[in-house]
């Protein structure tokens with residue numbers, strides 16, 4: 001009997017300061033450990049997607065939008081992406097907000113990102129918390145962050161949430177589970 005070929009997955013990321021790349025790397029390692037044939041690329045150097053079934057796209061959020069590289073890539077490659085199993089994640093502050101107002105605000109999808117979702121129709125979309133360093137942030141932005149329920153600064157990433165999301169991708173691709181694997185995070 002011929003073995004079933006591993007599903008091919010491309011994981012493309014757009015980052016300004018590296019936290020989105022770390023998350024993309026984590027997803028890559030998780031999928032590789034489950035037997036996917038995955039490749040990880042900065043979206044500016046995305047590979048030819050011929051033969052790739054699943055495309056995971058991740059972008060940092062800046063000014064309530066995807067990074068320009070991710071937005072341009074999606075718009076330019078929409079006909080190709082439309083025929084594929086696409087999963088999108090963003091990295092920003094929303095999921096780190098706390099309290100009733102913060103949880104509500106954190107669930108809101110910025111208008112420009114909603115427009116991309118409306119074009120792309122990814123099979124799944126999720127938002128992860130990223131990094132927010134206090135230094136260099138204006139008092140006005142800090143006050144707004146506090147008002148919205150942002151209490152913490154620094155590395156706000158939730159690796160369990162990333163692991164769960166990667167697991168849902170692996171499960172949907174029917175990749176075998178391994179009881180011994182525990183992907184290390186940075």
Ligand SMILES: Cc1cc2nc3c(=O)[nH]c(=O)nc-3n(C[C@H](O)[C@H](O)[C@H](O)COP(=O)(O)O)c2cc1C
Pocket residue numbers: 014015016017018019020021060061062063064065091092093094129130131132
């Ligand atoms: C100039 C700038 C603008 C940002 N704007 C937003 C925003 O509108 N919404 C949000 O949720 N996060 C925003 N952030 C937070 C970043 O998305 C977050 O820190 C993320 O971890 C950055 O990802 P990266 O390290 O991959 O660049 C902004 C950060 C910077 C530096």
